[in-house]
Amino acid sequence: MFLFPIVLRKMSRRPRFGVTASSVAGQTMQLVGSEDALTAFQRFYDSGEVGDVLSAFDAVCEGLDLHPGRYPDFFPVLKARLVDKLSYRYTELWKVLEKRAKRSIYGGNKVSQEMRVLVIGAGPCGLRTAIECHLLGARTVVVEETTSFSRNTVLELWKFVVEDLKMLGVKHLFSRLGCGTTDHLSTKLLQTALLKICCLLGVQVYTGVKFQSLLEPEDEQGWHARLVPEDHEARHFSFDVLVGASGLGFCLDGFNRGREEGTDELTLTASFQHGTSPEEVLISELNTLKRSVNSQFYKELDRDVNLKVDNLTYYRDDTHYFQFDVSPENLIKQRILKENFPCRNRLLSKSNIDTEVLKKEVIEICKFATRYHSRQLPHSNLAKNSLGQDDINLVDCSKRYYSKEAGRAIIRKGFPLLLSLVGDTLSNFTWENGLGMARGWLSCLDSAWMVRAWSLQANPLQVLEEREELYKVLTKLKNPTELSKNIKKYQLNPRSRYFLPVSEDEDKQRIISLYQTDNKEEIRYLEEKYLSKGYFANLAYSNLLHRYKSTKPNPGREGGRKIKQSLRRKSFHLKEKILLKLGKTEKSVDPELEDKVSQFKLQNQEVQLLNKSVLNYVKALEAVRSAEADLFHTWSLNIQDWSNLESFLQNTEAIQARRQQNIEVLEKEVVLTLNTYSRQFQEVKGRVDKSEILRISADQDKFHLGKLKAVESTERSIIEDAEKKQKKSEDSYSSVRDELTSLLPNLYGIRREFFATSLYSLFLQQNTLHTDLSYIYREMSEYVLVKLKA
Numbered sequence: 001m002f003l004f005p006i007v008l009r010k011m012s013r014r015p016r017f018g019v020t021a022s023s024v025a026g027q028t029m030q031l032v033g034s035e036d037a038l039t040a041f042q043r044f045y046d047s048g049e050v051g052d053v054l055s056a057f058d059a060v061c062e063g064l065d066l067h068p069g070r071y072p073d074f075f076p077v078l079k080a081r082l083v084d085k086l087s088y089r090y091t092e093l094w095k096v097l098e099k100r101a102k103r104s105i106y107g108g109n110k111v112s113q114e115m116r117v118l119v120i121g122a123g124p125c126g127l128r129t130a131i132e133c134h135l136l137g138a139r140t141v142v143v144e145e146t147t148s149f150s151r152n153t154v155l156e157l158w159k160f161v162v163e164d165l166k167m168l169g170v171k172h173l174f175s176r177l178g179c180g181t182t183d184h185l186s187t188k189l190l191q192t193a194l195l196k197i198c199c200l201l202g203v204q205v206y207t208g209v210k211f212q213s214l215l216e217p218e219d220e221q222g223w224h225a226r227l228v229p230e231d232h233e234a235r236h237f238s239f240d241v242l243v244g245a246s247g248l249g250f251c252l253d254g255f256n257r258g259r260e261e262g263t264d265e266l267t268l269t270a271s272f273q274h275g276t277s278p279e280e281v282l283i284s285e286l287n288t289l290k291r292s293v294n295s296q297f298y299k300e301l302d303r304d305v306n307l308k309v310d311n312l313t314y315y316r317d318d319t320h321y322f323q324f325d326v327s328p329e330n331l332i333k334q335r336i337l338k339e340n341f342p343c344r345n346r347l348l349s350k351s352n353i354d355t356e357v358l359k360k361e362v363i364e365i366c367k368f369a370t371r372y373h374s375r376q377l378p379h380s381n382l383a384k385n386s387l388g389q390d391d392i393n394l395v396d397c398s399k400r401y402y403s404k405e406a407g408r409a410i411i412r413k414g415f416p417l418l419l420s421l422v423g424d425t426l427s428n429f430t431w432e433n434g435l436g437m438a439r440g441w442l443s444c445l446d447s448a449w450m451v452r453a454w455s456l457q458a459n460p461l462q463v464l465e466e467r468e469e470l471y472k473v474l475t476k477l478k479n480p481t482e483l484s485k486n487i488k489k490y491q492l493n494p495r496s497r498y499f500l501p502v503s504e505d506e507d508k509q510r511i512i513s514l515y516q517t518d519n520k521e522e523i524r525y526l527e528e529k530y531l532s533k534g535y536f537a538n539l540a541y542s543n544l545l546h547r548y549k550s551t552k553p554n555p556g557r558e559g560g561r562k563i564k565q566s567l568r569r570k571s572f573h574l575k576e577k578i579l580l581k582l583g584k585t586e587k588s589v590d591p592e593l594e595d596k597v598s599q600f601k602l603q604n605q606e607v608q609l610l611n612k613s614v615l616n617y618v619k620a621l622e623a624v625r626s627a628e629a630d631l632f633h634t635w636s637l638n639i640q641d642w643s644n645l646e647s648f649l650q651n652t653e654a655i656q657a658r659r660q661q662n663i664e665v666l667e668k669e670v671v672l673t674l675n676t677y678s679r680q681f682q683e684v685k686g687r688v689d690k691s692e693i694l695r696i697s698a699d700q701d702k703f704h705l706g707k708l709k710a711v712e713s714t715e716r717s718i719i720e721d722a723e724k725k726q727k728k729s730e731d732s733y734s735s736v737r738d739e740l741t742s743l744l745p746n747l748y749g750i751r752r753e754f755f756a757t758s759l760y761s762l763f764l765q766q767n768t769l770h771t772d773l774s775y776i777y778r779e780m781s782e783y784v785l786v787k788l789k790a
Helices: 004-011 024-032 035-044 050-064 071-085 090-103 104-109 122-134 161-168 187-201 295-304 329-334 357-371 432-456 462-476 510-512 522-530 537-547 555-582 590-639 645-709 716-749 750-790
Strands: 116-120 139-144 154-156 184-186 204-207 212-213 226-230 241-244 257-261 266-273 286-289 309-317 319-326 392-395 399-403 407-412 415-421 515-517
Touching: 004 184, 024 257, 035 071, 035 090, 035 139, 035 187, 035 432, 050 071, 050 187, 050 204, 071 104, 071 187, 090 187, 090 266, 116 122, 122 139, 122 187, 122 432, 139 510, 154 319, 154 432, 161 432, 184 187, 187 204, 212 716, 241 432, 266 399, 286 716, 295 716, 309 357, 319 329, 357 392, 407 462, 415 432, 462 510, 462 515, 462 522, 510 515, 515 522, 537 555, 590 716, 645 716, 645 750
Parallel strands: 116 139, 116 241, 139 204, 241 415, 407 515
Antiparallel strands: 154 184, 212 226, 257 399, 266 319, 266 392, 286 309, 309 319, 407 415
16 A cells, blocks of 8 residues: 655654754854854864763854754854864864765665664764764654763774764774774773764764653654653754664663573673873783683782683783683682572672672782783772762673564654664674674674665565564674775775675574564555566655666566557456456446446556656756847847946856756756656556456456356356365455455555645745745846946
């Protein structure tokens, strides 16, 4: 069934959330408060705490009377008002972001301009996904439950992640990126950098806001989120895409979770304060010391320290960060764990951990490791976590949880919602050798690629299938050699990153189950196109298709297909006529369907006539433009002695440019829209023809069955076979007939509003054109009068 009413609902939504301010008072504020905006921007750029970053950027936007919004509406305006007034230190980041945004994959930052994305979680993966969606042109909002970034965990980064961060400008925010003995960055610094980039691009980020559940559409409202606090302004944001990026403990409803067994050992992390003493700078980093390789080190460590550990890693970043593995048995033996509970939650509960003994052992291990390889850590001051406690953590790696699906779609009351998971919410990837971070980063790009495909309106089922195929590739990734070597060419397109295998046949029914809709006719239509791999086009997406030219099919093949269909239809009708004359079949009559088909054929003729008239109108405008250009050229030859000839020529060029722009806009906003609309008639016409063929086959099978039953000597098995055949053909015809019975009136009913919208667009463009031309002609007439008076 066609979903075009979805488009009309979307077009009639209330004013968009968070549009750019343009009040007179705001423009006055911009002039008066420009100095304050500059100071606030410098504070925003240099701040390291979330609250300071967001408050400073709010001051920037308030001083310039801007509100975060889509990239084309926000970033260029912000840059134009600030970049010339800032020093070189602050302007380099703008150039990097602008260069990134101009990549062709983003389609001028308009590919997803009709999409509205809500990202749950402002972790590295959530913010990275938000950046890509925003560069695609989507309106993007991020909600984060916490009010600060306090994770001191240092993340090991693969080369492609470092290169990606550099191309986003993170190097200008934190010059240490990629400068250590190995590539790494603390979670806090990475989040802060990505947060600043989000703000500059126009992503709206809210902290202290917890996502509770989805709110299904009501009346003309789309999808919303139930948030805490309930009165937060983000509750008004309606969205088309929801991205889950809130970590291990979060899962969107409808996604199935799986679990796999990991190692029995625990991972212990500890972060020490990083001071300014020279001794701290001279400490050498240690990249995963394994017991099997560094046997002498562990032999001496076991002799001096009671707690036996393995896989020790030390990074010097925002903190001195240590990570190593330890067995529960060893912790129990050293009385760090007071009791041995079989349940891991009870075993690692705060009440069962002797924090003082643990702290003492950790300090001894860290000092020994640094002393053994370079300089000893000069102090024992542990960094603090978000609760103000010493940042020592025991992490259980015995079980890893993952989602069995990477994406889903829900459609309620004509409002589609695309759901996607990224990072740890998608899968709790192992930390070893930066694999978890690499997989999480790739999942962000894969998710944004899915949003892009959804925006361009491929078959939604094919979009979900591609996402699942990429998820399979991602879960098999083990090391950097399995990715493309040209990391500087990485982009959204997965083929630039992965060595994609030959596409495997997905479980079709499983993919279909990922698309949940309350419209049975819709899923039937999508399923038919998906299973048959047929051409997908739908009126529901015409408001997007008219902005982008779809790939045109090969005219030769298309013509051959139409000829083949026409011959097949004619042959069936000819066969029916012959059998009717011979008395070997009976023709069934369906007056209701015939009336609707007749009305559809009449409407099809009207649509084709309208298309032809609009095209003729555009051609006439082109002829006027050409004739006017010739007229002005001839006129200019006769007024060579005018002192203001240059002004005359400039105005004629302006007129020509404005007329050409008008023609181009009409072709995009009106002609292409009507063409998209008329193409649907060809598809429906194919269904009408198909119903006729199925009716003829059903009539023949029914007549044949009646003849067999009339002969008493006919064997029962033959009759049963004929009954099955007749039942099958009858069901096939009934299915198509029922679909057409509901589809044809719907197609006819939406015509008035669709045509009114197209006509309004036409009138609006012509009104703007004539207004603009009137000012130019008025200016030209004024200096002509001056010439005559002279």
